[in-house]
Amino acid sequence: MFEQVGVHREVYGNGENLLVCGNVMSPPEEITNLAGQAQCVYLDPPFMTGEKFERTRPYGEKGWKKGTPVVRFKGYEDRFAGEKDYRKLLRKMVKTSWSLLKPDGVFYLHLDWRMAAQARIICDQVFGKNQFLNEIIWSYESGGRSKKFFSRKHDTILLYARSRKYRFDITKVPLDRSTKRRNHMARGVDDQGRLYSSIVTRGKEYRYYDDEPVYPGDVWTDISHLQQRDPERTGYPTQKPLKLLERLLLPATEPGDLVVDLCFGSGTTLEAAQRLDCRFAGLDANPEAAAIALSRLKTENLTVICPCGKGKAGLVTEESDGRFFMGGLETDNPAFPASATPADNLEAWETGRIEEGVFYAEQTWRRSFRYPELVQALKTDPEQIRAVMTTDAAGIRRAFRRSEE
Numbered sequence: 001m002f003e004q005v006g007v008h009r010e011v012y013g014n015g016e017n018l019l020v021c022g023n024v025m026s027p028p029e030e031i032t033n034l035a036g037q038a039q040c041v042y043l044d045p046p047f048m049t050g051e052k053f054e055r056t057r058p059y060g061e062k063g064w065k066k067g068t069p070v071v072r073f074k075g076y077e078d079r080f081a082g083e084k085d086y087r088k089l090l091r092k093m094v095k096t097s098w099s100l101l102k103p104d105g106v107f108y109l110h111l112d113w114r115m116a117a118q119a120r121i122i123c124d125q126v127f128g129k130n131q132f133l134n135e136i137i138w139s140y141e142s143g144g145r146s147k148k149f150f151s152r153k154h155d156t157i158l159l160y161a162r163s164r165k166y167r168f169d170i171t172k173v174p175l176d177r178s179t180k181r182r183n184h185m186a187r188g189v190d191d192q193g194r195l196y197s198s199i200v201t202r203g204k205e206y207r208y209y210d211d212e213p214v215y216p217g218d219v220w221t222d223i224s225h226l227q228q229r230d231p232e233r234t235g236y237p238t239q240k241p242l243k244l245l246e247r248l249l250l251p252a253t254e255p256g257d258l259v260v261d262l263c264f265g266s267g268t269t270l271e272a273a274q275r276l277d278c279r280f281a282g283l284d285a286n287p288e289a290a291a292i293a294l295s296r297l298k299t300e301n302l303t304v305i306c307p308c309g310k311g312k313a314g315l316v317t318e319e320s321d322g323r324f325f326m327g328g329l330e331t332d333n334p335a336f337p338a339s340a341t342p343a344d345n346l347e348a349w350e351t352g353r354i355e356e357g358v359f360y361a362e363q364t365w366r367r368s369f370r371y372p373e374l375v376q377a378l379k380t381d382p383e384q385i386r387a388v389m390t391t392d393a394a395g396i397r398r399a400f401r402r403s404e405e
Ligand SMILES: C[S@@+](CC[C@H](N)C(=O)[O-])C[C@H]1O[C@@H](n2cnc3c(N)ncnc32)[C@H](O)[C@@H]1O
Pocket: 022, 023, 024, 025, 044, 045, 046, 047, 076, 089, 236, 237, 238, 239, 240, 241, 262, 263, 264, 265, 266, 267, 268, 269, 283, 284, 285, 286, 289
């Protein structure tokens, strides 16, 4: 028999990286303790769109195999009483980011036409005007087009350095010169057969060889928003593409550096950091974001600090000689399909142990588009399974402990 219990953190491996649920207006100490340690902070806060976003998630084995059924949930709300409230949040986010950075670290703030100008003023005040490096225009084609004015087809990403001695290596993000638009330059082939474009200025010839890289400028048109059916999509609203975060993080970090995102959402920044062998720490006010981010991260060396989901649920298990069978979860979430089965209610589960309110994970199984089926039967002495952590299809995480009968 397992009983549902509360845990205040979950630890995987050495627990070094962090996923924290909390509000940036009063950041938890796990985040403030990182002051002066981050090499790069990226922020993609609400844009003040006034929207209430919806979130979707595949449901059960069929959903993860075929893309439907999906369940729909309330996402985060991008609503503020007024610009004053929004500016207050933004200022707090920027100040917190500033304090987290190492002296040679850099900061990105991702916004759109609504608040980018106000953000620039706030960043100038917090970082100092001289620390402004550039604003990147991320241009895309998705979304509708206006007939009343030129369509709004870009986001603005502000880039600031913590000090003039910042670290940034643009040679880590070379672009293939041959894919770049050729302008008025003349084309030629040299003695070795290498193709180039050239221009003569004040009697001097400048050659740009096709086989030499070119580095990105500040208008990016080569990264699109995620398409509806992109396998990268998590169903979390306003998810950014990994390719964008990789381009931002690569020049700003080295393996082992700490990357922080104070609004991690679906966890794009954290996944990009993990792919670059960086350490990471993420904060988000939405507890479901933690479950979504967790589902896309390698659960190595991670601590999750997020309250367990409220609401009782029953763990369905069977135990027989040398075999433990995880039958799923009994929950009465009205968002789940009427045909909901305990097994389909489950998106992931973990075995481990609980000590003083901390769940130490040992093994994890989760659905993915690649592996829609969940491992359910374990060949093990059932008594060895002391505690189980579950994630249901709504992203609610619950801990269960074997009760001493
Ligand atoms: C634009 S989304 C981030 C999306 C993310 N970059 C991604 O790729 O999935 C903004 C996030 O900010 C979070 N957020 C809003 N207000 C917050 C606050 N006061 N403290 C922490 N997070 C907040 C929301 O829950 C939401 O997940």
